[in-house]
Amino acid sequence: MKPTNRNGLTRLFYNPTARSLFFQALVLGGLLWFVLTIVGNVTTNLNARGISSGFGFLSQPAGFGISQSLIEYNETFTFGRTFFVGLLNTLLVSAMGVVAATILGVFVGISRISPNWLLRKISMVYIEILRNIPLLLQIFFWYYVVLQTLPRPRDSLSFGETIFINIRGVFMPKPMAETGFALYVGLLVAAVVGVIFLGQWAKRRMRDTGQQFPVFWTSVAILLGTLVLGFFITGRPIALDYPELRGLNFRGGMSLIPELIALWFALTIYTSTYIGEIVRSGIQSVSHGQTEACRALGLNEKQRMNLVVLPQAMRVMIPPMTSQYLNLTKNSSLATAIGYPDLVSVFAGTTLNQTGQAIEIITMTMLVYLTISLLVSAFMNWFNKRVALVER
Amino acid sequence: MTNQQDFIITLKNVNKWYGEFHVLKDINLNVKMGERIVICGPSGSGKSTMIRCINHLEEHQEGDIVVDGVLLNNDLKNIGQIRKEVGMVFQHFNLFPHLTVLQNCTLAPIWVRKMPQKEAEAIAMKYLERVKIPDQANKYPGQLSGGQQQRVAIARSLCMNPRVMLFDEPTSALDPEMIKEVLDVMVELAQEGMTMLCVTHEMGFAKKVADRVIFMDAGQIIEENEPESFFNNPQSDRTKLFLSQVLGH
Numbered sequence: 001m002k003p004t005n006r007n008g009l010t011r012l013f014y015n016p017t018a019r020s021l022f023f024q025a026l027v028l029g030g031l032l033w034f035v036l037t038i039v040g041n042v043t044t045n046l047n048a049r050g051i052s053s054g055f056g057f058l059s060q061p062a063g064f065g066i067s068q069s070l071i072e073y074n075e076t077f078t079f080g081r082t083f084f085v086g087l088l089n090t091l092l093v094s095a096m097g098v099v100a101a102t103i104l105g106v107f108v109g110i111s112r113i114s115p116n117w118l119l120r121k122i123s124m125v126y127i128e129i130l131r132n133i134p135l136l137l138q139i140f141f142w143y144y145v146v147l148q149t150l151p152r153p154r155d156s157l158s159f160g161e162t163i164f165i166n167i168r169g170v171f172m173p174k175p176m177a178e179t180g181f182a183l184y185v186g187l188l189v190a191a192v193v194g195v196i197f198l199g200q201w202a203k204r205r206m207r208d209t210g211q212q213f214p215v216f217w218t219s220v221a222i223l224l225g226t227l228v229l230g231f232f233i234t235g236r237p238i239a240l241d242y243p244e245l246r247g248l249n250f251r252g253g254m255s256l257i258p259e260l261i262a263l264w265f266a267l268t269i270y271t272s273t274y275i276g277e278i279v280r281s282g283i284q285s286v287s288h289g290q291t292e293a294c295r296a297l298g299l300n301e302k303q304r305m306n307l308v309v310l311p312q313a314m315r316v317m318i319p320p321m322t323s324q325y326l327n328l329t330k331n332s333s334l335a336t337a338i339g340y341p342d343l344v345s346v347f348a349g350t351t352l353n354q355t356g357q358a359i360e361i362i363t364m365t366m367l368v369y370l371t372i373s374l375l376v377s378a379f380m381n382w383f384n385k386r387v388a389l390v391e392r
Numbered sequence: 393m394t395n396q397q398d399f400i401i402t403l404k405n406v407n408k409w410y411g412e413f414h415v416l417k418d419i420n421l422n423v424k425m426g427e428r429i430v431i432c433g434p435s436g437s438g439k440s441t442m443i444r445c446i447n448h449l450e451e452h453q454e455g456d457i458v459v460d461g462v463l464l465n466n467d468l469k470n471i472g473q474i475r476k477e478v479g480m481v482f483q484h485f486n487l488f489p490h491l492t493v494l495q496n497c498t499l500a501p502i503w504v505r506k507m508p509q510k511e512a513e514a515i516a517m518k519y520l521e522r523v524k525i526p527d528q529a530n531k532y533p534g535q536l537s538g539g540q541q542q543r544v545a546i547a548r549s550l551c552m553n554p555r556v557m558l559f560d561e562p563t564s565a566l567d568p569e570m571i572k573e574v575l576d577v578m579v580e581l582a583q584e585g586m587t588m589l590c591v592t593h594e595m596g597f598a599k600k601v602a603d604r605v606i607f608m609d610a611g612q613i614i615e616e617n618e619p620e621s622f623f624n625n626p627q628s629d630r631t632k633l634f635l636s637q638v639l640g641h
């Protein structure tokens with residue numbers, strides 16, 4: 001039989017390449033139509049209500065205050081500035097959370113498989129309870145139940161009259177550079193460089209002679225010694241600005257606002273339960289045979305952990321760890337609920353309310369989170385590739 | 393005359409339980425320096441458990457185990473001392489997948505024997521040559537065949553310069569065509585005078601190199617003899633049954 005035209009079409013339809021191309025084109029077309037419709041609608045609506053679009057609002061004065069800012073800010077600054085204030089606050093609480101959750105999580109994860117019965121049970125209960133309470137509720141718990149019941153400033157909990165804790169937050173001395181500070185920093189840098197060289201020298205010596213050198217403790221001694229001795233040698237180049245009670249609140253020094261503390265605690269504790277489970281399963285994923293091989297070769301428990309188990313566990317832990325870091329960063333947007341001035345609260349909240357530029361602001365905010373996520377993922381992928389196991 | 397000093401390994405009335413389960417029953421075994429012993433018996437009879445007690449991968453509850461003059465008890469120092477002198481090869485190789493073949497071989501000499509890296513590498517290359525895979529030194533275990541991996545595992549143990557080698561079914565996880573390359577290495581090792589305790593069902597290997605064959609069943613040593621008599625003239629019924637199954641008659 002002669003192949004007819006319809007026959008050819010049918011064949012095309014069952015050709016996997018043609019078929020997948022066709023459906024991809026269909027989906028892409030649908031998506032394009034959807035976006036264009038929305039943009040069209042919104043533009044019409046905005047024009048009807050007399051709201052101008054574009055990013056001009058970023059250079060207008062903001063006119064509102066923000067309770068915490070890492071860069072200079074007051075109400076005379078622009079909306080563009082509020083974006084950066086919010087962004088830095090998001091990055092601050094995320095970075096603090098990632099560091100603390102990692103430390104706490106590793107501790108919880110290792111406790112979970114420790115030979116100590118009590119430690120094992122406590123960490124199990126910790127994980128099971130805190131992982132199953134919604135994060136928002138935990139934020140509320142720290143903010144409303146714990147921090148709001150702290151005393152008023154005049155009755156502050158005081159630690160040696162230098163650190164004060166009250167309902168307005170934590171107040172502590174602020175270090176201020178004096179003459180000789182540059183010299184002091186120079187000394188510290190020199191000490192760090194020295195320690196790095198010491199480490200390399202010890203490694204070389206071990207390779208050539210087999211002798212081991214107590215690098216860790218020597219380094220600690222050098223660094224601490226420089227920190228303390230250098231301080232006096234360079235003529236005490238750091239002065240402390242102490243917080244002082246003036247009227248209803250403390251002035252001077254540094255402070256952590258209660259919103260930051262509540263958000264930080266909640267994010268840290270909530271995420272640490274997941275990191276704990278990741279650490280535990282990472283360590284347990286290393287087969288028992290590895291442990292037996294180490295023991296049979298005479299390696300001690302510390303060497304077994306550091307040289308064999310952890311390097312292998314790391315590979316298993318990196319991908320889920322990445323998603324926990326990203327989750328924490330994204331979860332930090334719950335800040336809005338207690339008024340911590342993060343990007344969502346300040347920019348996608350207050351700034352949006354005042355300017356009405358919803359499309360521009362939401363797009364910018366989403367792009368920020370997307371960029372952070374992509375950057376972290378890219379770094380972790382690179383890291384993961386570097387440590388990946390070589391298989392056939 | 394033999395006395396304690398002549399034995400590199402002594403097990404005296406060793407008993408071990410897993411909970412209620414009596415896995416080793418009154419085991420007595422003396423191994424002379426340079427002796428090659430093959431241990432066989434049905435699965436679950438306690439062969440692995442027995443040799444794993446020798447380097448304290450398992451703990452026995454009663455009796456004495458003395459290795460190279462050191463009494464095995466809960467003293468970490470003694471355990472470390474013994475593990476340095478006793479090498480072990482496992483059924484599933486247990487190579488370190490994140491380290492190259494060479495690094496697998498130098499890890500313990502460097503960290504346990506405190507050997508300079510260069511020296512450790514030279515020794516590792518020597519043993520990799522003996523197991524006939526020096527060209528794989530910079531590959532990772534995952535890139536090697538099972539037979540090659542097991543030979544690396546043997547080299548890794550030898551790098552610690554052990555006085556005794558324990559083998560726990562070293563060829564059971566291998567495809568048939570790879571068994572020979574591993575057995576060849578073990579035969580050579582035996583001929584060089586290494587003291588060996590080897591759990592295996594490779595009866596050809598036993599006939600070729602063993603000074604003694606030990607038959608275990610249900611946690612007991614049922615019978616031990618020179619290979620000749622063991623295979624041609626087994627004493628107990630259980631041994632006969634086992635041999636007929638293994639030799640496939």
Ligand SMILES: Nc1ncnc2c1ncn2[C@@H]1O[C@H](COP(=O)(O)OP(=O)(O)O)[C@@H](O)[C@H]1O
Pocket residue numbers: 410413415433434435436437438439440441442
């Ligand atoms: N960790 C353990 N807990 C409980 N029982 C075990 C354990 N290890 C081994 N056994 C039991 O001990 C017996 C002997 O095991 P094993 O020494 O491995 O035997 P073989 O090596 O001769 O096959 C088996 O019945 C096994 O089920």
Ligand SMILES: [Mg+2]
Pocket residue numbers: 439440441560561
């Ligand atoms: Mg076994």
